[in-house]
Amino acid sequence: MISFSFPDFLPNDNNIIVSGTASKAQVDKHPSIRLTDNVDDLSDNKYSAIGRAYYYKPIPLWDSTTNVITNFTTTFEFVIRTRNGESSYNSSGGGIAFFITSEDSVDAPTNSGGSYMGLFNGTTEGKSSSKMVAVEFDTWQDEEWGDAPSDNHVGIDVNSLVSKANSTWNLTSGDILVATVSYDGTSEILSVFLKYLNLPNLPLNLTHNVKLRDVLPEKVMMGFSAATGGGVPVQAIRSWNFSSTLDLGSTQNGGKGSFKMWLIGLIIGLVLLLVVGLSFGSYILWRNSKRKVAEEDEELIEVTGPKMFAYKDLVVATNNFSEEGKLGQGGFGSVYKEIACGRRVVEPKVEESKINLLKWVWVLYGEGRLLEAVDETLNGDYDMDEMQRLMIIGLWCAHPDHTSRPSIRQAIRVLNYEASLPSLPSKMPLPSYYYAPEAMTADQIQSTSTSKGGSTSATKDDSRV
Numbered sequence: 424m425i426s427f428s429f430p431d432f433l434p435n436d437n438n439i440i441v442s443g444t445a446s447k448a449q450v451d452k453h454p455s456i457r458l459t460d461n462v463d464d465l466s467d468n469k470y471s472a473i474g475r476a477y478y479y480k481p482i483p484l485w486d487s488t489t490n491v492i493t494n495f496t497t498t499f500e501f502v503i504r505t506r507n508g509e510s511s512y513n514s515s516g517g518g519i520a521f522f523i524t525s526e527d528s529v530d531a532p533t534n535s536g537g538s539y540m541g542l543f544n545g546t547t548e549g550k551s552s553s554k555m556v557a558v559e560f561d562t563w564q565d566e567e568w569g570d571a572p573s574d575n576h577v578g579i580d581v582n583s584l585v586s587k588a589n590s591t592w593n594l595t596s597g598d599i600l601v602a603t604v605s606y607d608g609t610s611e612i613l614s615v616f617l618k619y620l621n622l623p624n625l626p627l628n629l630t631h632n633v634k635l636r637d638v639l640p641e642k643v644m645m646g647f648s649a650a651t652g653g654g655v656p657v658q659a660i661r662s663w664n665f666s667s668t669l670d671l672g673s674t675q676n677g678g679k680g681s682f683k684m685w686l687i688g689l690i691i692g693l694v695l696l697l698v699v700g701l702s703f704g705s706y707i708l709w710r711n712s713k714r715k716v717a718e719e720d721e722e723l724i725e726v727t728g729p730k731m732f733a734y735k736d737l738v739v740a741t742n743n744f745s746e747e748g749k750l751g752q753g754g755f756g757s758v759y760k761e762i763a764c765g766r767r768v769v770e771p772k773v774e775e776s777k778i779n780l781l782k783w784v785w786v787l788y789g790e791g792r793l794l795e796a797v798d799e800t801l802n803g804d805y806d807m808d809e810m811q812r813l814m815i816i817g818l819w820c821a822h823p824d825h826t827s828r829p830s831i832r833q834a835i836r837v838l839n840y841e842a843s844l845p846s847l848p849s850k851m852p853l854p855s856y857y858y859a860p861e862a863m864t865a866d867q868i869q870s871t872s873t874s875k876g877g878s879t880s881a882t883k884d885d886s887r888v
Contacts, residue, residue, distance in 0.1 A: 477646025
């Protein structure tokens with residue numbers, strides 16, 4: 424099982440490899456992968472740019488011993504922007520493609536620019552030895568490949584640029600696009616779902632039945648490819664999430680059931696620990712504030728806000744915050760000292776940026792350095808992908824906005840690779856709470872309604888207070 428999440432792409436992140444003209448650079452002030460050169464550089468050598476970016480290690484696709492093939496889902500944001508907002512020979516390029524291929528074909532072949540999109544060249548196109556499955560987001564119509572009746576289209580390619588299925592879609596508007604590519608190993612259906620990030624247009628759905636086991640090797644490389652032809656557009660990937668279900672270790676070695684149970688117990692303990700930590704942090708802020716909260720507000724917070732604990736109760740419950748003892752007792756069992764990071768939620772004896780565990784871990788997540796928070800005493804004896812998934816689920820469960828937190832069932836499904844990782848913001852959101860208004864009698868409220876938007880507002884008659 425493999426899963427990863429890149430909300431952005433930082434220059435020092437070695438989990439993503441770039442080659443050719445691809446680079447990790449800012450696009451619209453967002454750390455991205457720019458596959459081809461910036462639109463402002465119009466030198467001649469930019470008209471044949473070819474760039475690739477891919478995950479640093481092979482991903483299990485199927486198991487020759489059991490003949491089991493994986494299910495996978497991947498979602499990514501990308502943008503294609505031409506000089507004049509038009510698709511013509513003078514402003515358009517070849518396009519972007521999400522590809523799955525063998526390890527020895529992970530780098531773009533020579534002479535694969537333009538409409539080849541860095542996937543094939545005149546020698547490899549149409550050959551089964553290419554071992555290539557791709558979803559193309561093409562900005563150039565080429566009759567030789569039987570493209571859709573538009574220069575902007577989406578297609579599913581198998582060892583050839585002659586798409587098995589294609590459909591028209593405006594790719595060069597400059598708006599951010601969100602694509603989801605998924606494969607069902609049972610039905611052998613490859614699906615493509617495409618929409619704009621911020622526009623209400625109806626999405627595009629494209630499917631094709633393909634036996635990946637007959638086209639690709641057991642382990643594959645996945646990533647993105649792009650090329651330019653008549654122009655030099657910005658072709659960039661903004662974020663990328665991926666998850667799959669096949670675990671070659673479990674199918675060949677009898678499974679990892681006990682490890683899964685340990686992992687489930689760990690995530691439940693981590694969730695409870697972070698919830699208690701948030702409550703404790705809220706208490707510290709309240710204690711240091713010079714403002715006094717009215718008794719009525721305290722009663723409302725008791726009902727609608729986060730649970731507050733008296734400091735003396737916490738001292739008793741934690742044996743004076745003993746390093747060795749357990750932190751408390753929750754609804755799902757005992758709550759012990761934090762496990763993955765090997766430290767307490769609030770640690771006053773470290774540098775200021777690391778005092779609050781949640782804030783510190785969220786900063787590392789946003790910077791693509793999440794694994795730096797792992798307990799050093801583990802000495803690297805853990806699976807990087809499983810630990811990263813665990814940490815992301817922990818942040819999800821401790822989301823400052825309680826409405827954005829998952830249920831235990833949702834968390835366990837993601838933990839078991841039965842659902843995709845959440846896409847969390849790169850910066851930790853501020854907590855928000857709802858405070859109910861003061862109680863008022865019916866004759867103290869004047870209700871007014873407006874037809875616009877169907878909204879209703881109420882105002883308090885202060886003259887009667």
